[in-house]
Amino acid sequence: MGDGSGEGVGTVVDQKQELSSVIDSDDLVEEADDDLDDVADDEEDDDEEDLSSLEEEGEIAADYIEGLLDIADLDGDIDMDVEGDRAIVSVVGATLDELVGDDGEVLEALQELTRLAVHRKTGSRARLMLDVGGFRAKRRADLAELGRSVAAEVSRTGEPKKLRAMSPFERKIIHDAVAVAGLRSESEGEEPNRRVVVFPVG
Numbered sequence: 001m002g003d004g005s006g007e008g009v010g011t012v013v014d015q016k017q018e019l020s021s022v023i024d025s026d027d028l029v030e031e032a033d034d035d036l037d038d039v040a041d042d043e044e045d046d047d048e049e050d051l052s053s054l055e056e057e058g059e060i061a062a063d064y065i066e067g068l069l070d071i072a073d074l075d076g077d078i079d080m081d082v083e084g085d086r087a088i089v090s091v092v093g094a095t096l097d098e099l100v101g102d103d104g105e106v107l108e109a110l111q112e113l114t115r116l117a118v119h120r121k122t123g124s125r126a127r128l129m130l131d132v133g134g135f136r137a138k139r140r141a142d143l144a145e146l147g148r149s150v151a152a153e154v155s156r157t158g159e160p161k162k163l164r165a166m167s168p169f170e171r172k173i174i175h176d177a178v179a180v181a182g183l184r185s186e187s188e189g190e191e192p193n194r195r196v197v198v199f200p201v202g
Contacts, residue, residue: 051082057118057126058087064117065091065130068110074098076132087128089114096133104139107132108167129169136169143170147177150198154183158200165193174198 058080069076069091076093091099100107111130118126131137146163154161163174171187174196178185185198 050085053122053124054082054085054087054128055080057122057128058082058089060118060121061087061089061114061126061128061130064114065089065110072098083129085127087126088131089128090131090134092133099132100135104135104167107135139170140173143173144177147174148181150174151178151181151183154198154200155181160197160199162188163196163198165189165195167192168194171196 062078062080065078074093074096076091076096079090079092081088081090098106099110101109107130110132111128114130115126115128118128129136150161150163166174171194175185175187178196178198183198183201185196187194187196189195
């Protein structure tokens with residue numbers, strides 16, 4: 001009885017030792033670490049691919065804008081950058097008011113043409129932003145201030161306030177400023193007459 005039990009235990013121990021020799025816990029940890037490294041490498045590769053594609057969009061857009069400047073006989077330097085998930089192409093110069101137009105209307109049209117040019121080359125929808133003569137940077141600051149002042153007015157009066165029709169770019173800046181002020185805003189209407197409405201709290 002004792003010998004039989006001993007043999008059974010010996011067999012189990014031997015099997016455990018064999019199993020341990022086949023599957024080493026350190027190996028499993030290393031394999032798991034390798035898998036995590038592979039995932040991190042894949043994510044890093046994706047980020048690099050995204051950055052590379054955005055840089056490509058910027059280069060295509062810059063070439064397109066440069067061609068337009070040559071045709072229009074306008075002087076301007078072109079800067080490229082990547083901000084978040086979009087390429088930014090900026091044209092700076094002293095004689096660029098023609099490319100902005102009244103309230104940025106020409107700039108908006110030019111941006112859409114540039115996006116189409118990029119789409120034709122890459123086959124992908126571009127979200128790049130075009131700025132001319134610092135118009136968008138100044139516009140962003142002005143709209144952020146407008147959003148803050150409207151939010152303050154709505155908080156004071158307790159009455160919703162509807163703003164004039166704006167482009168998607170302009171509306172987003174207003175929404176962000178209102179949200180920072182702790183209020184709620186929504187867009188209503190159809191393009192090109194879509195506008196922001198700011199609501200009081202509650």
